[in-house]
Amino acid sequence: xxxxxxxxxxxxxxxxxxxxxxxxxxxxxxxxxxxxxxxxxxxxxxxxxxxxxxxxxxxxxxxxxxxxxxxxxxxxxxxxxxxxxxxxxxxxxxxxxxxxxxxxxxxxxxxxxx
Amino acid sequence: xxxxxxxxxxxxxxxxxxxxxxxxxxxxxxxxxxxxxxxxxxxxxxxxxxxxxxxxxxxxxxxxxxxxxxxxxxxxxxxxxxxxxxxxxxxxxxxxxxxxxxxxxxxxxxxxxx
Numbered sequence: 231x232x233x234x235x236x237x238x239x240x241x242x243x244x245x246x247x248x249x250x251x252x253x254x255x256x257x258x259x260x261x262x263x264x265x266x267x268x269x270x271x272x273x274x275x276x277x278x279x280x281x282x283x284x285x286x287x288x289x290x291x292x293x294x295x296x297x298x299x300x301x302x303x304x305x306x307x308x309x310x311x312x313x314x315x316x317x318x319x320x321x322x323x324x325x326x327x328x329x330x331x332x333x334x335x336x337x338x339x340x341x342x343x344x
Numbered sequence: 345x346x347x348x349x350x351x352x353x354x355x356x357x358x359x360x361x362x363x364x365x366x367x368x369x370x371x372x373x374x375x376x377x378x379x380x381x382x383x384x385x386x387x388x389x390x391x392x393x394x395x396x397x398x399x400x401x402x403x404x405x406x407x408x409x410x411x412x413x414x415x416x417x418x419x420x421x422x423x424x425x426x427x428x429x430x431x432x433x434x435x436x437x438x439x440x441x442x443x444x445x446x447x448x449x450x451x452x453x454x455x456x457x458x
Binding site: 234264266271272273274275276279319321330331332333334335336337 | 348375377379384385386387388389392400403435437446447448449450451452
């Protein structure tokens, strides 16, 4: 039972265009969402996050949008660059206290073509 | 070092063999997490430490899996009597504040059980 879903295994975009990666979740208790980027043979690296009290967070070329009613979030990369080619994971967490384990999606492999 | 390090990077074990995977978190980081990532999947939570205390081990798949962090820094994940289904990348992550969600990941240990 996948609580965090990334339904597109792969995405290909042209350099300079917008990349939109989507993520859906089923658990309404999730209150914090994160995007991680992963290159082959490396661990995931944190990209951007958003709290459930917001609907948008922006950091440079990266913007995350959250639609709580639809239980949907998306990551926009503008403009896309070849170095952005990687696997992008959506993750979610919930609750207060010390254990903020991340629940992950399966990832979307992004290819940015020069 | 500046980041989370893990050793070995690659481990090949014969079925039934015991293995030990090491994680060196970022100095001063209170929280330490272990995740298991099977091929084509997102990371799955295994266990969590706050300092030396193992606060959550709900993700450990069987009693063959054991983790420790005796001095609140380095952690070891031990798998006894390895099985083929244990083949995966084992990721370690640390964070400074247990209430923050930005976890910093090591490169992982790829375990292959023959």
